[in-house]
Amino acid sequence: MNFSTISKSEQYPALKKILSIMRLATLLSIIFSLQISAAVHSQETRLSLEVKNQTIKEVLFLIENQSGYRFIYESEKINLDKKVSVNVKDQTVEAILKQIFEKEGIKYEITENNFILINPVEKTTKTSPVTQSVTQNKKVVKGKVTDENGDPIIGANIVEKGTTNGTVTDVDGNFIINVADNSLLQISYIGYSMMELRPGRETTLAIKLKEDTQLMDEVVVVGYGTVKRANLGGAVSTADSKAFEARPVQNAAAALQGEVPGLTITRSGGAPGSDMTMKIRDVSSINGGTPLVLIDGAEGNINSINPADIENISVLKDGTAAIYGARASDGVVLITTKSGKRNQKLTVGFDAYYSIKTPALLKKTANLLQHAEMALEITDGSFPVEYTADELDLIRQNSDLVLTDSPQWGRWTGYPKFYKNQDWNDMLIGNSNMQNYNVNISGGGEKYSYMISLGHQREEGLPKFGEDLNKRYFARAKSSIEIFKNLTYDLNMSYESGSRNYSSGITEGQNIWELIYKTRSWAPLRNPEGGFYTFEGFDNPAQVLEDGGIANKTTTNFTINNQLKWNIIDGLNLIGQAVIRKYDSDENITNKSIVNYDWDNNYVREKRTPNSAERKYSKRLSKNFTLYAEYKKNFNKLHDLNIMVGTSNESENYDMFSAKRINFDQQENMSLQLGSSEDQTAYSEGEAWTINSFFSRVNYTFANKYTIEGTIRADGSSRFHPDHRWGYFPGVNAAWRIGEEGFMKKLNAFDDLKVRASYGEMGNQSGIGLYDYIQLISLSKDYYPFGPGNKGQMATNGNIVSTSRTWETIRTTNVGLDFSTLSNRLYGSFDYFWKENKNMLIAKTYPSMLGADAPSTNSGHLSIRGWEISLGWRDQIKDFSYSVRFNISDARNKVVERVGNNLITLGKNDTPTGYPLKSYFGYEFDGIIQNEQELEEYKARFPNGGIPGDLSVGDAKYKDLDNDGKLSVLGNGEDGDGDVTYLGDLNPRYNFGLNLSAAYKNFDFGAFIQGVGRRTMFLEGEASKPMPEAWYQSAEYWYGKTWTAERTDAQYPAITLKSKRNYNYYVSTNTKHNVAYARLKNLQLGYTIPSALTTKIGLQKLRVYFSGEDLFEVHNTPGGWDPEEEGGYVSYPFARNYSFGINVVF
DSSP: EEEHHHHTTTTOOHHHHHHHHHHHHHHHHHHHHHOHHHHHHHOEEEEEEEOOOOOEEHHHHHHHHHSSEEEEETTTOOOOOEEEEEEEEEEHHHHHHHHHHTTTEEEEEEOOSEEEEEEOOOOOOOOOOHHHHHHTEEEEEEEEEOTTTOOOOTTTTTEETTTOEEEEETTTSEEEEEEEEEOOEEOOOOOBEEEEOOSSSSEEEEEEEBBHHHHHHHHHETTTEEEGGGGGGGGGGEEEEGGGOOOOOSSHHHHHTTTTEEEEEEOOSSTOOOEEEESSSSSTTTTOOOEEEEEETEETTTTTSGGGEEEEEEOSSSSSGGGGGGGGGTTTTEEOOOOOTTOOOOOOEEEEEEEEEEEEEOBBBBBBHHHHHHHHTTSSSSSOOSOOOOGHHHHHHHOOOTTTTTOOOOOOSHHHHHHHEEEEEEEHOOOEEEEEEEEEEEEEEEEEEEEEEEEEEEEEEEEEESOOOEEEEEEEOOOOOOOOEEEEEEEEEEEEEEEEEEEESSSSGTOOOHHHSSSOOOOOOOOOOOOOOOTTOOOOHHHHHHHHEEEEEEEEEEEEEEEEEEETTTEEEEEEEEEEEEEEEEEEEOOEEEEEEEETEEEEEESSOOOOEEEEEEEEEEEEEEEEEEEEEEETEEEEEEEEEEEEEEEEEEEEEEEEEEESOOOOOOOGHHHOTTHHHHEEEEEEEEEEEEEEEEEETTTEEEEEEEEEEEEETTOOOOOGGGEEEEEEEEEEOOOGGGHHHHHHHEEEEEEEEEEEEEOOOOOOOOOOOTTOOOEEEEEEEEEETOOOEEEEOOOOSSSOOOOOEEEEEEEEEEETTTTEEEEEEEEEEEEEEEEEOOOOOOOOOGGGGGOOEEEEEEEEEEEEEEEEEEEOOOOOEEEEEEEEEEEEEEEEEESSSOOSEEEEEEBTTTTTTTEEEEEEEEEESSHHHHHHHHHHHOTTTTTTTTOOTTTTEETTOOOOOSSSSTTTTTTTOOOOEEEEEOOOOOEEEEEEEEEETHHHHHHEEEEEEEEEEOOOOOSSSSSOSSSSOOBBBTTTOOTTBBBTOOOBBBOOOOOHHHHHHHHHHTTTTEEOEEEEEEEEEEEOHHHHGGGGGTTTTEEEEEEEOOOOOOOOSSTTTOOOOOOOSOOOOOOEEEEEEEOOOE
């Protein structure tokens, strides 16, 4: 049984959205408007129609267009395909309907809110005694059908299974039906999964239908248009607004982490306002590049959009992205923002949450006791003793004793000696908060719609000292108006502004940890006088944050997006779009000098000199003008044809200016003009580029089962020499809906089954400079003296001209399968793909006598292979509904061929031939030397060297893989020589996401788990070994894990500060970490106040909720490092968020 409306539901599959608009308009009209009698309205609305030999359905559609009415009917009970002729002038709707239906056995009912319910006339028959007996055994069942948000569903079908007995819900979602005892009810509605239940003793049911994901995703946004999900031949994944709702995230990309298979989101750090990086199906080139992000058709930044504004997201991962040609090598992300709806009365929504932030995983330095014990393990004299074994008890007691007259202890002379541990993590890092507010106003009339969105986010950082604050403001206004018949104008304006304030001591707000490990675990925060205490020459981290200066970065992004759509004839549209986007960045940085004081509060020195002030301003103006025509037509109900052809011009101008002065004689007001005029610098630059494009797509579907689509795009870029400026990028995809074949329907195994395949070519110009084909002159900041007081600016050749380089071309192929079964409760998809970049731009080594860097050449080859799996289950048992969605994906790249230096080095290699990008190579660890005999045997293995001459018991052993008697990376340089082996790469493998949701009556629950199955990490820099330098703190991770005479089974070699410590902690199988993890990204529990209560106070909806983000993780990452980080010390900790929020709809 299908529930239908006339409003072009057959032409536009997003029927659920249309019906939701109707429902919302109906409810709002009850709350906010005066009740207008349907009878009065039907008498006042007069129409004129002249149609000949048209179906009843087409006539009803004409009535809808000329009036405010909407028709609702059950298509299986009503035959509206019969053709009629109507010729009326200035007649009421009621009179016209009477004329149409009086001989058709159809009755109609006009509701208060301009809905017209159409039903067949019930036939009356004489009831037999048997029937009377059956009737007497029936019971009356009442109920209400709502969606997951508690909103009533109008026109849901209620059917007694196995019979023709049924009804539909009214405008409030209520129904009444007489059913036999022990009967089974089927509840269905377009866009929702069917539900079956058997009424028990309760006769009043509260039924909550769950959205049918496949039906809801029926229309998918693709390049320059939409396509039915059922007929989609490419690999396109989608996410709707639920991925962002009630999530305590300041960045939309954060909510997508693990949500979309094949889309990898990497967090750069936990600082407020931190951006995320995205990769779609791994990388496509060594030259970087990021996915193209289009917001309502205009290029934008997913890091800057208000998450609350997002309606849905489509991720083009394969050849379907070829329609964007030169910009699509790394995939395309299409974001559609929320809009107002026509014939919708004013709706006001308000969302707010307050979030408490606590530090998540924290790297830890060795505490004072651990430091002292590790130092005592050093027996080779490379570290002067600071604390004797007899003093360890004082440290264990956390003694307040301070020896101010200690002459020398360890390497420190004339400094107080402390026995109390100072936890700098606890002293420096604490809790903070995040706040978010959004207001959405929308509505519309018969020929227009509008939406206004306002948002504000405020996030504080974790440091207890200094300033660390990020504020963002959002405004969006969208309107659509039918200027004339068949001519519609859409205006979409957005404004985003950000203000990031942080202590300039933490560069770019990221390296808070660098301050901590460069101090000492015994150094107190303050001296007895209450001032900041500085031990020896080490910075006091709190003083640096508090007194070291402030950085402020303000950004604004203003976009005007205009679109004009002309419906020339039925099925043919001409669309013009003009987008202007202006981005400004204004950054002010002051670095203040700091005065150090000793334990007695005496002046010691002035550090961080000279002080300075700097200002950087940049602006970017982008323009995009697009014109395309689209023709859609169905022939004989079997042939669907879609043709699109268009052109576009895209350009951008960039300007930047920076100025800096130093040696300010005061630090209260550090305006640039107050600095020394003798010590100043100024710098500016500008650039511009243009791309002209032509593109086309042809899509053909036969019998709604077989689809083939072809695309072509031609791009001409100003980056290339005129002879090599144009690139051509074709794409093709096909789909076969096997589930629609007769032989499959007989099996009754699948509700839907489709196989698909795609191929496409995309361009990449990331490795090309804007003016590489033109001889450039570089002006240096340095000057050449021409005698007393005279200086001349130095200039050199800036580049070696290259006129023959051209686009990188990425060829991608995808095969996939989609299915659903068990009444659409179980559904899923599988994709396998491969990408080839056979003309990758790669640097080539030339003699330095050329005097400039040589241009890269199209002589590299990168290959990527991968797969994706998505599975889902959804069901409802009476008032309880639940769903489970799981996805996992993997992609692995390999440098197949390249020119230039191919030599492998120890550690990370960016472009090793035959291996993935950013691969690690290291030695095979062979244990630890346990005694003198093992020491001599090990030395005998390497008569040709490669190992330290001062090896001793407790040091590391490595394998001589090429048996040449020398420990070396490359041996003699021939294939197969050398002692290093591939150990892994930075690329996260087996990315997965698990989404759980459930609802019971007015309660809703959701949980989202995200993780990575494999990723290689090595601790780097000062973190790569215990006691890296005498003046730096050691990471706590190494404590208790290093070899001593009493700890011979330790994993790591003995601690030493001799140069051989680098040998002991070479990149090897022993220092490798697999940082796989699973993280509870989000946990949410909500309650929607019953509508019976909210309507009394004038509210349509009121929901309260708790939402937690990054609550915990299962991992084996070493020593407080987060599994998403790399292995260095420089970072800003991530946070856990505990949020309480409210959602109100007026």
